[in-house]
Amino acid sequence: EAGVAQSPRYKIIEKRQSVAFWCNPISGHATLYWYQQILGQGPKLLIQFQNNGVVDDSQLPKDRFSAERLKGVDSTLKIQPAKLEDSAVYLCASSGRPGQYSNTIYFGEGSWLTVV
Amino acid sequence: KNQVEQSPQSLIILEGKNCTLQCNYTVSPFSNLRWYKQDTGRGPVSLTIMTFSENTKSNGRYTATLDADTKQSSLHITASQLSDSASYICVVSADQAGTALIFGKGTTLSVSS
Numbered sequence: 001e002a003g004v005a006q007s008p009r010y011k012i013i014e015k016r017q018s019v020a021f022w023c024n025p026i027s028g029h030a031t032l033y034w035y036q037q038i039l040g041q042g043p044k045l046l047i048q049f050q051n052n053g054v055v056d057d058s059q060l061p062k063d064r065f066s067a068e069r070l071k072g073v074d075s076t077l078k079i080q081p082a083k084l085e086d087s088a089v090y091l092c093a094s095s096g097r098p099g100q101y102s103n104t105i106y107f108g109e110g111s112w113l114t115v116v
Numbered sequence: 117k118n119q120v121e122q123s124p125q126s127l128i129i130l131e132g133k134n135c136t137l138q139c140n141y142t143v144s145p146f147s148n149l150r151w152y153k154q155d156t157g158r159g160p161v162s163l164t165i166m167t168f169s170e171n172t173k174s175n176g177r178y179t180a181t182l183d184a185d186t187k188q189s190s191l192h193i194t195a196s197q198l199s200d201s202a203s204y205i206c207v208v209s210a211d212q213a214g215t216a217l218i219f220g221k222g223t224t225l226s227v228s229s
Binding site: 004040041042043044045056091093104105106107108109110112 | 120150152157158159160161162165205207216217219220221222
């Protein structure tokens with residue numbers, strides 16, 4: 001079974017530029033998450049989708065971050081304009097059984113962003 | 117406030133030794149507790165998931181315990197290997213669907229030869 005795919009793996013941009021990350025979840029998984037992980041910290045949820053609807057985006061800085069999941073499959077996360085503090089790993093994750101008491105959440109390898 | 121605290125922050129052990137990582141949480145309601153292993157530069161990989169009624173769960177050399185009364189969990193690693201060097205993250209789910217996850221900051225384990 002293919003895992004969660006993310007691209008690009010690494011990106012270096014200047015502040016005030018824009019960047020987009022792409023995620024392809026495990027086939028059939030209805031729930032998709034984007035997390036931000038700053039070095040030395042645990043992941044922080046940015047947005048959670050259930051199919052193509054948003055379940056939770058309370059911690060998404062909406063003035064600069066946007067995300068979409070068209071057709072309930074792939075998702076993109078965009079940052080515009082980027083700030084130095086956005087330097088982090090952006091993890092995409094998916095799970096397949098919403099409502100299941102102990103469903104496993106699978107993470108991608110992450111997209112490493114450095115803003116200079 | 118929902119929080120997950122892990123200790124120690126970092127740990128260095130010799131290959132072949134055992135170690136125990138701690139996780140204390142103040143999350144309500146509680147659905148389940150997960151331990152993840154995150155290798156440097158990789159995404160987290162699930163080790164164990166325990167629900168309220170489970171006290172212990174094993175995955176090879178990894179054994180997780182849960183005391184829902186004291187809101188404490190531990191991850192015990194037996195006969196450590198160099199490949200166990202990683203960050204171990206405790207994650208508590210705060211909803212019935214198991215999707216509202218509260219992450220700890222992780223314990224960084226270094227296994228040396």
